[in-house]
Amino acid sequence: MNIAIDFDGTLITAQQRQMTLLKAVAKRYDVEIDVRLAWSLKREGASTKDLLTNVGVENAVAAQIAIDWMHDIETPYWLSLDTLFADSISALEGLAAKDVALTLLTARQNEYLLRNQIRQLKLAKYFREIVCVSPFSAETGKSNVLKEGPFAGIVGDSETDLNAAKRANVKFWGVSMGQRSANFLRTRGAEVIFETLGKFEKEFCNILPR
Structure with missing residues (x-):
């Protein structure tokens, strides 16, 4: 079979990689992220951009954070966080x-x-x-x-x-x-x-x- x-x-x-990176990228834009809340939203189907807007991040900023996050998510440093x-x-x-x-x-x-x-x-x-x-x-x-x-x-x-x-x-x-x-x-x-x-x-x- x-x-x-x-x-x-x-x-x-991939939780640690995704959420640690999200917090780091958001900080570049002076946005503080509650990673526990962010992960719970993602677990219920939210995209990275959607979970950001759901917690009050302006749409344009959320979109840019999501783009930067996707750009970095598979770089060797962040991949090293996977277990x-x-x-x-x-x-x-x-x-x-x-x-x-x-x-x-x-x-x-x-x-x-x-x-x-x-x-x-x-x-x-x-x-x-x-x-x-x-x-x-x-x-x-x-x-x-x-x-x-x-x-x-x-x-x-x-x-x-x-x-x-x-x-x-x-x-x-x-x-x-x-x-x-x-x-x-x-x-x-x-x-x-x-x-x-x-x-x-x-x-x-x-x-x-x-």
């Missing part, structure tokens, strides 16, 4: 032990830095393939890969993964510790949601053919 696994928010937590979720490795090992073929399917601006990060985190050995699509057309890019697979489904943390799965007519297995909350994913139509990849692996292994 082949399945795809998203990276940011599924295997690694694996506690059960990511054990989940990958559990799936591999069941002969599940894994493809890392993620959206990043810089594929070279993505692959470097994967090497640093010692994740490459778990995947038969690493596929990077543009974050500016992530849903289409991911759905095209899923159609060509063939894949049984994708594990992901956002509506991008959910919508890509729908378009490709494959399963979506949500995880709720990443970019979006379980409640948000349910409102978008997700039917199967786990807190973490580790909990997905435990359930998934139970339903594999014996």
